[in-house]
Amino acid sequence: MPRRPARWLALALALAGTVTAGAAVVLVTAAQDPAGPENVILLIGDGMGYNHVDAASLYEHGTTYAQVAVDPAAGTVEHLPGTASQVFQHFPVQVAMSTFSADGRAEYDPERAWSDFGWISEGATDSAAAGTALATGVKTNNGVLGLDPSGARVTSVAERAAEVGKATGVVTSVPFSHATPASFGAHNATRGDLHGISDEMIAGPLDVIVGAGHPLYDDDHQPIGTPRFDYLSESSWNALQDGRTSRTFVEDTADFEAMAAGQDVPEQLFGLTQVASTLQQARSGHVEGALPFDVARNDVPSLATLTQGALNVLEQDEEGLFLMVEGGAIDWTGHANETTRNIEETVDFNRAVETVVDWVETESSWDETLVIVTADHETGYLDGSQSDPTWTPITGAEGQLPNEKWFSGNHTNQLVPLFAKGAGSDLLASYATGTDPVRGAYLDNTDVARVAFESWGHEDAATSS
Numbered sequence: 001m002p003r004r005p006a007r008w009l010a011l012a013l014a015l016a017g018t019v020t021a022g023a024a025v026v027l028v029t030a031a032q033d034p035a036g037p038e039n040v041i042l043l044i045g046d047g048m049g050y051n052h053v054d055a056a057s058l059y060e061h062g063t064t065y066a067q068v069a070v071d072p073a074a075g076t077v078e079h080l081p082g083t084a085s086q087v088f089q090h091f092p093v094q095v096a097m098s099t100f101s102a103d104g105r106a107e108y109d110p111e112r113a114w115s116d117f118g119w120i121s122e123g124a125t126d127s128a129a130a131g132t133a134l135a136t137g138v139k140t141n142n143g144v145l146g147l148d149p150s151g152a153r154v155t156s157v158a159e160r161a162a163e164v165g166k167a168t169g170v171v172t173s174v175p176f177s178h179a180t181p182a183s184f185g186a187h188n189a190t191r192g193d194l195h196g197i198s199d200e201m202i203a204g205p206l207d208v209i210v211g212a213g214h215p216l217y218d219d220d221h222q223p224i225g226t227p228r229f230d231y232l233s234e235s236s237w238n239a240l241q242d243g244r245t246s247r248t249f250v251e252d253t254a255d256f257e258a259m260a261a262g263q264d265v266p267e268q269l270f271g272l273t274q275v276a277s278t279l280q281q282a283r284s285g286h287v288e289g290a291l292p293f294d295v296a297r298n299d300v301p302s303l304a305t306l307t308q309g310a311l312n313v314l315e316q317d318e319e320g321l322f323l324m325v326e327g328g329a330i331d332w333t334g335h336a337n338e339t340t341r342n343i344e345e346t347v348d349f350n351r352a353v354e355t356v357v358d359w360v361e362t363e364s365s366w367d368e369t370l371v372i373v374t375a376d377h378e379t380g381y382l383d384g385s386q387s388d389p390t391w392t393p394i395t396g397a398e399g400q401l402p403n404e405k406w407f408s409g410n411h412t413n414q415l416v417p418l419f420a421k422g423a424g425s426d427l428l429a430s431y432a433t434g435t436d437p438v439r440g441a442y443l444d445n446t447d448v449a450r451v452a453f454e455s456w457g458h459e460d461a462a463t464s465s
Protein backbone atom coordinates (compact mmCIF):
# COMPACT_ATOMS: atom_id res chain seq x y z
CA MET A 1 0.00 0.00 0.00
CA PRO A 2 1.34 3.48 -0.84
CA ARG A 3 1.95 5.89 1.96
CA ARG A 4 -0.59 8.63 2.22
CA PRO A 5 0.71 12.15 1.65
CA ALA A 6 2.01 13.95 4.68
CA ARG A 7 -0.83 16.45 4.32
CA TRP A 8 -3.20 13.89 5.85
CA LEU A 9 -1.11 13.54 8.95
CA ALA A 10 -0.60 17.26 9.35
CA LEU A 11 -4.32 17.86 9.01
CA ALA A 12 -5.17 15.11 11.43
CA LEU A 13 -2.66 16.37 13.96
CA ALA A 14 -4.26 19.79 13.76
CA LEU A 15 -7.67 18.25 14.29
CA ALA A 16 -6.39 16.17 17.19
CA GLY A 17 -5.69 19.40 19.01
CA THR A 18 -9.39 20.21 19.14
CA VAL A 19 -10.63 17.01 20.69
CA THR A 20 -13.26 16.84 23.37
CA ALA A 21 -13.82 14.51 26.30
CA GLY A 22 -12.88 10.94 25.70
CA ALA A 23 -9.79 11.53 23.66
CA ALA A 24 -6.38 10.76 25.02
CA VAL A 25 -5.42 13.63 27.26
CA VAL A 26 -2.82 14.29 29.90
CA LEU A 27 -4.13 16.19 32.89
CA VAL A 28 -1.17 16.50 35.19
CA THR A 29 -2.21 17.25 38.72
CA ALA A 30 -0.45 19.71 40.97
CA ALA A 31 0.47 17.07 43.52
CA GLN A 32 4.10 16.05 43.15
CA ASP A 33 5.54 12.84 44.43
CA PRO A 34 9.33 13.08 44.66
CA ALA A 35 9.57 9.93 46.73
CA GLY A 36 7.78 7.87 44.12
CA PRO A 37 5.26 5.17 44.84
CA GLU A 38 5.51 2.87 47.85
CA ASN A 39 2.95 0.58 46.22
CA VAL A 40 2.40 -0.10 42.54
CA ILE A 41 -0.70 -1.90 41.28
CA LEU A 42 -0.76 -2.64 37.56
CA LEU A 43 -4.00 -3.89 36.03
CA ILE A 44 -3.69 -5.32 32.53
CA GLY A 45 -6.69 -6.08 30.37
CA ASP A 46 -5.12 -8.60 28.02
CA GLY A 47 -6.14 -7.65 24.49
CA MET A 48 -8.26 -4.73 25.77
CA GLY A 49 -8.29 -1.95 23.20
CA TYR A 50 -10.19 1.33 23.27
CA ASN A 51 -13.22 -0.34 21.71
CA HIS A 52 -13.27 -3.24 24.18
CA VAL A 53 -13.50 -0.74 27.02
CA ASP A 54 -16.31 1.09 25.28
CA ALA A 55 -18.20 -2.08 24.34
CA ALA A 56 -18.42 -2.98 28.03
CA SER A 57 -19.38 0.59 28.96
CA LEU A 58 -22.15 0.55 26.36
CA TYR A 59 -23.50 -2.64 27.89
CA GLU A 60 -23.10 -1.41 31.48
CA HIS A 61 -24.07 2.24 31.11
CA GLY A 62 -25.12 2.94 27.53
CA THR A 63 -22.15 5.29 27.14
CA THR A 64 -18.85 5.47 25.26
CA TYR A 65 -15.70 7.37 26.05
CA ALA A 66 -13.21 7.19 23.20
CA GLN A 67 -15.10 6.71 19.96
CA VAL A 68 -13.62 8.14 16.79
CA ALA A 69 -14.64 8.38 13.17
CA VAL A 70 -11.59 8.57 10.94
CA ASP A 71 -11.62 9.14 7.20
CA PRO A 72 -8.07 9.27 5.88
CA ALA A 73 -9.17 10.08 2.32
CA ALA A 74 -10.88 13.22 3.55
CA GLY A 75 -8.25 13.81 6.22
CA THR A 76 -10.83 14.01 8.98
CA VAL A 77 -10.77 12.80 12.57
CA GLU A 78 -13.96 13.18 14.55
CA HIS A 79 -13.98 12.47 18.27
CA LEU A 80 -17.46 11.74 19.53
CA PRO A 81 -18.40 13.34 22.84
CA GLY A 82 -17.37 10.91 25.57
CA THR A 83 -18.88 10.06 28.94
CA ALA A 84 -16.64 8.76 31.73
CA SER A 85 -18.48 5.80 33.23
CA GLN A 86 -15.62 3.65 34.54
CA VAL A 87 -13.65 4.63 37.64
CA PHE A 88 -10.36 4.68 35.74
CA GLN A 89 -11.81 7.14 33.21
CA HIS A 90 -11.65 9.69 36.03
CA PHE A 91 -7.91 9.12 36.58
CA PRO A 92 -5.79 12.25 35.96
CA VAL A 93 -3.36 10.62 33.52
CA GLN A 94 -4.88 9.26 30.33
CA VAL A 95 -2.58 8.55 27.43
CA ALA A 96 -2.15 5.96 24.71
CA MET A 97 0.55 3.30 24.61
CA SER A 98 2.41 1.54 21.81
CA THR A 99 2.84 -2.20 22.19
CA PHE A 100 5.13 -3.52 19.44
CA SER A 101 7.69 -6.24 20.16
CA ALA A 102 11.34 -6.49 19.09
CA ASP A 103 10.68 -8.83 16.19
CA GLY A 104 7.23 -7.85 14.94
CA ARG A 105 6.51 -4.49 13.32
CA ALA A 106 9.21 -3.24 15.69
CA GLU A 107 7.65 0.20 15.44
CA TYR A 108 4.40 2.10 15.65
CA ASP A 109 3.86 4.43 12.71
CA PRO A 110 1.01 6.85 13.51
CA GLU A 111 0.53 7.84 9.89
CA ARG A 112 0.25 4.33 8.52
CA ALA A 113 -1.83 3.18 11.47
CA TRP A 114 -4.63 5.55 10.48
CA SER A 115 -4.27 5.52 6.71
CA ASP A 116 -4.38 1.78 5.97
CA PHE A 117 -6.86 -0.33 7.93
CA GLY A 118 -4.90 -3.49 7.17
CA TRP A 119 -1.47 -2.23 8.21
CA ILE A 120 -2.23 -2.51 11.89
CA SER A 121 -3.15 -6.20 11.69
CA GLU A 122 0.31 -7.51 10.87
CA GLY A 123 3.38 -7.94 13.00
CA ALA A 124 1.73 -7.39 16.36
CA THR A 125 3.28 -8.32 19.65
CA ASP A 126 2.29 -11.46 21.51
CA SER A 127 1.52 -11.46 25.22
CA ALA A 128 4.95 -12.75 26.21
CA ALA A 129 6.89 -9.94 24.55
CA ALA A 130 4.30 -7.38 25.65
CA GLY A 131 4.28 -8.71 29.20
CA THR A 132 8.06 -8.68 29.32
CA ALA A 133 8.11 -5.06 28.12
CA LEU A 134 5.58 -4.03 30.77
CA ALA A 135 7.32 -6.02 33.49
CA THR A 136 10.95 -5.24 32.73
CA GLY A 137 11.07 -2.17 30.47
CA VAL A 138 12.87 -4.20 27.79
CA LYS A 139 11.53 -5.13 24.36
CA THR A 140 11.97 -8.76 23.41
CA ASN A 141 10.91 -11.20 20.72
CA ASN A 142 7.48 -12.76 20.58
CA GLY A 143 7.19 -15.89 22.68
CA VAL A 144 9.98 -14.89 25.07
CA LEU A 145 9.53 -14.24 28.81
CA GLY A 146 11.91 -12.20 30.96
CA LEU A 147 14.85 -12.38 28.55
CA ASP A 148 16.08 -9.75 26.09
CA PRO A 149 16.45 -10.59 22.37
CA SER A 150 19.98 -11.89 22.98
CA GLY A 151 18.66 -14.28 25.63
CA ALA A 152 20.04 -12.35 28.58
CA ARG A 153 17.93 -12.34 31.74
CA VAL A 154 16.20 -9.04 32.55
CA THR A 155 14.79 -8.05 35.95
CA SER A 156 11.07 -7.50 36.42
CA VAL A 157 9.59 -4.79 38.61
CA ALA A 158 8.14 -7.56 40.78
CA GLU A 159 11.60 -9.03 41.32
CA ARG A 160 13.02 -5.59 42.09
CA ALA A 161 10.17 -4.90 44.51
CA ALA A 162 10.99 -8.14 46.32
CA GLU A 163 14.68 -7.20 46.46
CA VAL A 164 13.84 -3.95 48.26
CA GLY A 165 11.60 -5.72 50.75
CA LYS A 166 8.16 -5.29 49.24
CA ALA A 167 5.53 -7.98 48.98
CA THR A 168 4.72 -8.99 45.40
CA GLY A 169 1.98 -10.85 43.61
CA VAL A 170 0.16 -11.72 40.40
CA VAL A 171 -3.53 -12.48 39.93
CA THR A 172 -5.16 -13.57 36.68
CA SER A 173 -8.38 -14.96 35.24
CA VAL A 174 -6.42 -17.42 33.05
CA PRO A 175 -3.76 -19.97 34.03
CA PHE A 176 -1.23 -18.47 36.45
CA SER A 177 1.62 -19.68 34.22
CA HIS A 178 0.25 -17.94 31.13
CA ALA A 179 2.34 -15.25 29.42
CA THR A 180 1.29 -12.10 31.26
CA PRO A 181 1.67 -13.27 34.87
CA ALA A 182 4.70 -15.33 33.85
CA SER A 183 6.37 -12.15 32.59
CA PHE A 184 6.59 -11.00 36.21
CA GLY A 185 7.90 -14.25 37.66
CA ALA A 186 9.74 -16.28 35.03
CA HIS A 187 12.60 -16.12 32.53
CA ASN A 188 12.10 -18.55 29.70
CA ALA A 189 12.78 -18.46 25.96
CA THR A 190 9.59 -20.42 25.31
CA ARG A 191 6.28 -19.25 26.71
CA GLY A 192 4.87 -22.71 25.98
CA ASP A 193 7.20 -24.35 28.53
CA LEU A 194 4.42 -24.18 31.08
CA HIS A 195 5.93 -26.75 33.44
CA GLY A 196 9.26 -24.96 33.55
CA ILE A 197 7.51 -21.63 33.98
CA SER A 198 5.21 -22.90 36.74
CA ASP A 199 8.18 -24.43 38.59
CA GLU A 200 10.14 -21.18 38.37
CA MET A 201 7.23 -19.04 39.51
CA ILE A 202 6.39 -21.26 42.48
CA ALA A 203 10.03 -21.42 43.59
CA GLY A 204 10.51 -17.69 43.01
CA PRO A 205 9.97 -14.54 45.06
CA LEU A 206 6.32 -13.77 44.25
CA ASP A 207 4.42 -13.88 47.56
CA VAL A 208 1.07 -14.28 45.84
CA ILE A 209 0.33 -16.35 42.74
CA VAL A 210 -3.37 -16.72 41.95
CA GLY A 211 -5.09 -17.90 38.81
CA ALA A 212 -6.74 -20.70 36.91
CA GLY A 213 -5.02 -23.85 35.69
CA HIS A 214 -6.28 -26.48 38.14
CA PRO A 215 -5.25 -30.04 37.14
CA LEU A 216 -8.35 -31.68 38.67
CA TYR A 217 -11.15 -29.57 37.11
CA ASP A 218 -12.57 -28.84 33.68
CA ASP A 219 -13.68 -25.47 32.30
CA ASP A 220 -17.12 -25.92 33.87
CA HIS A 221 -15.72 -26.25 37.41
CA GLN A 222 -16.45 -30.00 37.34
CA PRO A 223 -13.96 -32.53 38.76
CA ILE A 224 -12.24 -34.72 36.18
CA GLY A 225 -11.17 -38.30 36.74
CA THR A 226 -7.60 -38.11 35.57
CA PRO A 227 -5.46 -35.08 36.44
CA ARG A 228 -4.32 -32.92 33.53
CA PHE A 229 -1.03 -31.20 34.15
CA ASP A 230 -1.43 -28.66 31.36
CA TYR A 231 -0.42 -25.49 33.19
CA LEU A 232 1.37 -26.77 36.29
CA SER A 233 3.99 -29.51 36.61
CA GLU A 234 3.07 -32.63 38.53
CA SER A 235 6.13 -32.19 40.74
CA SER A 236 5.11 -28.65 41.73
CA TRP A 237 1.54 -29.82 42.29
CA ASN A 238 2.77 -32.56 44.61
CA ALA A 239 5.04 -30.15 46.46
CA LEU A 240 2.14 -27.78 47.03
CA GLN A 241 -0.17 -30.59 48.18
CA ASP A 242 2.46 -32.00 50.54
CA GLY A 243 3.22 -28.63 52.09
CA ARG A 244 6.77 -28.69 50.79
CA THR A 245 6.67 -25.03 49.74
CA SER A 246 6.33 -21.92 51.90
CA ARG A 247 2.99 -21.19 50.26
CA THR A 248 -0.48 -21.74 51.63
CA PHE A 249 -2.52 -23.55 49.01
CA VAL A 250 -6.08 -22.27 48.51
CA GLU A 251 -8.59 -23.60 45.99
CA ASP A 252 -12.11 -23.50 47.48
CA THR A 253 -14.38 -20.61 46.56
CA ALA A 254 -15.38 -20.19 50.22
CA ASP A 255 -11.74 -19.94 51.26
CA PHE A 256 -11.01 -17.28 48.63
CA GLU A 257 -14.04 -15.33 49.79
CA ALA A 258 -13.00 -15.61 53.43
CA MET A 259 -9.53 -14.35 52.54
CA ALA A 260 -11.07 -11.42 50.68
CA ALA A 261 -13.06 -10.69 53.86
CA GLY A 262 -9.82 -10.64 55.85
CA GLN A 263 -10.05 -14.07 57.45
CA ASP A 264 -7.25 -16.64 57.50
CA VAL A 265 -4.92 -14.44 55.47
CA PRO A 266 -1.64 -16.31 54.84
CA GLU A 267 1.89 -14.95 54.50
CA GLN A 268 2.45 -16.50 51.09
CA LEU A 269 -0.26 -17.77 48.81
CA PHE A 270 -0.66 -20.09 45.91
CA GLY A 271 -4.28 -19.87 44.83
CA LEU A 272 -5.64 -22.14 42.15
CA THR A 273 -9.29 -21.67 41.27
CA GLN A 274 -11.12 -24.90 40.52
CA VAL A 275 -11.25 -24.50 36.75
CA ALA A 276 -8.98 -25.66 33.97
CA SER A 277 -8.19 -22.63 31.84
CA THR A 278 -10.34 -19.59 32.69
CA LEU A 279 -12.62 -18.49 35.51
CA GLN A 280 -15.61 -18.07 33.19
CA GLN A 281 -14.75 -17.50 29.53
CA ALA A 282 -14.35 -21.16 28.53
CA ARG A 283 -17.43 -22.46 30.34
CA SER A 284 -20.03 -24.34 28.28
CA GLY A 285 -23.16 -22.80 26.87
CA HIS A 286 -21.73 -20.01 24.78
CA VAL A 287 -24.34 -18.74 22.33
CA GLU A 288 -23.38 -15.78 20.16
CA GLY A 289 -26.09 -13.19 20.44
CA ALA A 290 -27.00 -14.09 24.01
CA LEU A 291 -26.74 -11.25 26.48
CA PRO A 292 -23.77 -11.15 28.85
CA PHE A 293 -24.24 -13.14 32.08
CA ASP A 294 -27.34 -14.95 30.76
CA VAL A 295 -25.50 -18.27 30.72
CA ALA A 296 -25.03 -19.66 34.24
CA ARG A 297 -21.61 -18.82 35.68
CA ASN A 298 -19.07 -21.16 37.23
CA ASP A 299 -19.22 -21.00 41.02
CA VAL A 300 -15.66 -19.77 41.37
CA PRO A 301 -14.36 -16.48 42.80
CA SER A 302 -14.49 -13.36 40.65
CA LEU A 303 -11.35 -11.56 39.57
CA ALA A 304 -12.34 -8.81 42.02
CA THR A 305 -12.56 -11.28 44.92
CA LEU A 306 -9.19 -12.78 44.00
CA THR A 307 -7.72 -9.26 43.82
CA GLN A 308 -9.07 -8.30 47.27
CA GLY A 309 -7.64 -11.49 48.75
CA ALA A 310 -4.26 -10.80 47.19
CA LEU A 311 -4.23 -7.26 48.58
CA ASN A 312 -5.05 -8.62 52.04
CA VAL A 313 -2.01 -10.88 51.86
CA LEU A 314 0.37 -8.29 50.43
CA GLU A 315 -0.62 -5.36 52.67
CA GLN A 316 0.84 -7.21 55.66
CA ASP A 317 4.28 -6.10 54.43
CA GLU A 318 5.15 -2.70 55.94
CA GLU A 319 7.59 -1.98 53.11
CA GLY A 320 4.90 -1.80 50.45
CA LEU A 321 3.71 -3.97 47.61
CA PHE A 322 3.66 -4.64 43.90
CA LEU A 323 0.62 -6.37 42.42
CA MET A 324 -0.24 -7.23 38.82
CA VAL A 325 -3.87 -8.10 38.08
CA GLU A 326 -4.69 -9.49 34.66
CA GLY A 327 -8.06 -9.69 32.96
CA GLY A 328 -6.51 -12.43 30.88
CA ALA A 329 -9.57 -13.89 29.21
CA ILE A 330 -10.48 -10.60 27.52
CA ASP A 331 -7.84 -11.66 25.02
CA TRP A 332 -9.33 -15.14 24.65
CA THR A 333 -12.69 -13.65 23.70
CA GLY A 334 -10.97 -11.43 21.17
CA HIS A 335 -9.26 -14.38 19.50
CA ALA A 336 -12.61 -16.18 19.41
CA ASN A 337 -14.50 -13.02 18.31
CA GLU A 338 -16.98 -13.62 21.14
CA THR A 339 -18.87 -10.36 21.62
CA THR A 340 -20.96 -11.53 24.57
CA ARG A 341 -18.11 -12.99 26.57
CA ASN A 342 -15.80 -10.15 25.66
CA ILE A 343 -18.20 -7.86 27.48
CA GLU A 344 -18.45 -10.25 30.44
CA GLU A 345 -14.67 -10.41 30.80
CA THR A 346 -14.20 -6.65 30.48
CA VAL A 347 -16.95 -6.01 33.03
CA ASP A 348 -15.25 -8.44 35.43
CA PHE A 349 -11.99 -6.57 34.89
CA ASN A 350 -13.73 -3.25 35.61
CA ARG A 351 -14.89 -4.65 38.96
CA ALA A 352 -11.31 -5.63 39.81
CA VAL A 353 -10.18 -2.06 39.09
CA GLU A 354 -12.88 -0.77 41.44
CA THR A 355 -11.67 -3.16 44.14
CA VAL A 356 -8.17 -1.76 43.80
CA VAL A 357 -9.36 1.85 43.91
CA ASP A 358 -11.41 1.11 47.05
CA TRP A 359 -8.34 -0.48 48.64
CA VAL A 360 -6.22 2.58 47.88
CA GLU A 361 -8.81 4.93 49.32
CA THR A 362 -9.50 2.93 52.50
CA GLU A 363 -6.24 1.13 53.28
CA SER A 364 -3.61 3.28 51.55
CA SER A 365 -3.67 6.65 49.75
CA TRP A 366 -2.94 8.17 46.36
CA ASP A 367 0.15 9.79 47.92
CA GLU A 368 1.79 6.41 48.38
CA THR A 369 0.19 4.19 45.74
CA LEU A 370 0.33 4.23 41.95
CA VAL A 371 -2.47 2.49 40.04
CA ILE A 372 -2.06 1.89 36.30
CA VAL A 373 -4.83 0.43 34.13
CA THR A 374 -3.81 -0.57 30.63
CA ALA A 375 -3.61 -3.40 28.09
CA ASP A 376 -0.75 -5.38 26.60
CA HIS A 377 -2.14 -5.06 23.04
CA GLU A 378 -5.51 -5.07 21.30
CA THR A 379 -7.02 -8.37 20.14
CA GLY A 380 -9.61 -8.89 17.42
CA TYR A 381 -9.58 -5.48 15.71
CA LEU A 382 -12.96 -4.57 17.17
CA ASP A 383 -14.69 -1.76 15.25
CA GLY A 384 -18.10 -0.30 14.56
CA SER A 385 -17.88 -0.93 10.83
CA GLN A 386 -20.61 -3.25 9.62
CA SER A 387 -19.16 -4.24 6.24
CA ASP A 388 -16.05 -2.65 4.79
CA PRO A 389 -13.50 -2.04 7.50
CA THR A 390 -13.25 1.62 8.36
CA TRP A 391 -12.73 3.48 11.59
CA THR A 392 -16.37 3.72 12.58
CA PRO A 393 -17.71 4.36 16.09
CA ILE A 394 -19.40 1.49 17.90
CA THR A 395 -22.88 2.25 19.15
CA GLY A 396 -25.39 0.61 21.44
CA ALA A 397 -27.60 0.87 24.49
CA GLU A 398 -27.45 -0.16 28.13
CA GLY A 399 -28.13 -3.85 28.64
CA GLN A 400 -27.74 -4.65 24.94
CA LEU A 401 -25.02 -6.02 22.70
CA PRO A 402 -23.26 -3.16 20.89
CA ASN A 403 -23.20 -2.71 17.14
CA GLU A 404 -19.66 -3.85 16.47
CA LYS A 405 -17.67 -6.28 14.38
CA TRP A 406 -14.39 -8.15 14.67
CA PHE A 407 -11.86 -7.71 11.87
CA SER A 408 -9.14 -10.05 13.15
CA GLY A 409 -8.74 -13.25 15.10
CA ASN A 410 -5.37 -12.13 16.35
CA HIS A 411 -3.54 -9.32 18.05
CA THR A 412 -3.23 -5.93 16.40
CA ASN A 413 -0.56 -3.28 16.51
CA GLN A 414 -2.83 -0.37 17.39
CA LEU A 415 -2.32 1.88 20.39
CA VAL A 416 -4.04 0.85 23.60
CA PRO A 417 -5.30 3.10 26.41
CA LEU A 418 -3.43 3.73 29.64
CA PHE A 419 -4.95 5.32 32.73
CA ALA A 420 -2.96 6.18 35.86
CA LYS A 421 -3.46 7.83 39.22
CA GLY A 422 -1.39 8.34 42.33
CA ALA A 423 2.25 8.57 43.34
CA GLY A 424 4.48 8.62 40.27
CA SER A 425 1.68 9.14 37.77
CA ASP A 426 3.10 12.56 36.80
CA LEU A 427 6.40 10.91 35.97
CA LEU A 428 4.65 8.27 33.92
CA ALA A 429 2.75 10.96 32.01
CA SER A 430 6.01 12.72 31.22
CA TYR A 431 7.13 9.70 29.20
CA ALA A 432 4.26 10.18 26.73
CA THR A 433 6.31 12.04 24.13
CA GLY A 434 4.80 10.42 21.04
CA THR A 435 1.93 12.09 19.20
CA ASP A 436 -0.75 10.12 17.41
CA PRO A 437 -3.12 11.99 15.08
CA VAL A 438 -6.14 10.29 16.66
CA ARG A 439 -5.22 9.16 20.18
CA GLY A 440 -2.94 12.06 21.05
CA ALA A 441 0.03 11.69 23.41
CA TYR A 442 1.41 8.18 23.73
CA LEU A 443 4.15 6.42 25.59
CA ASP A 444 5.62 2.98 25.00
CA ASN A 445 5.00 -0.20 26.93
CA THR A 446 8.62 -0.13 28.12
CA ASP A 447 7.85 3.12 29.97
CA VAL A 448 5.51 1.48 32.48
CA ALA A 449 8.26 -0.35 34.37
CA ARG A 450 10.46 2.78 34.35
CA VAL A 451 8.33 4.47 37.00
CA ALA A 452 8.91 1.73 39.55
CA PHE A 453 12.58 1.37 38.65
CA GLU A 454 13.07 5.15 38.98
CA SER A 455 12.06 5.06 42.63
CA TRP A 456 13.06 1.55 43.67
CA GLY A 457 16.29 1.38 41.66
CA HIS A 458 17.04 -1.19 39.03
CA GLU A 459 19.84 -2.93 40.87
CA ASP A 460 21.73 -2.36 44.08
CA ALA A 461 24.36 0.35 43.82
CA ALA A 462 27.08 -1.87 45.28
CA THR A 463 27.09 -4.02 42.17
CA SER A 464 27.70 -1.10 39.82
CA SER A 465 30.16 1.02 41.83
Ligand SMILES: [Zn+2]
Nearest residue numbers: 046047127376
Ligand atom coordinates in the same frame (compact mmCIF):
# COMPACT_ATOMS: atom_id res chain seq x y z
ZN1 LIG B 1 -1.91 -10.41 25.52
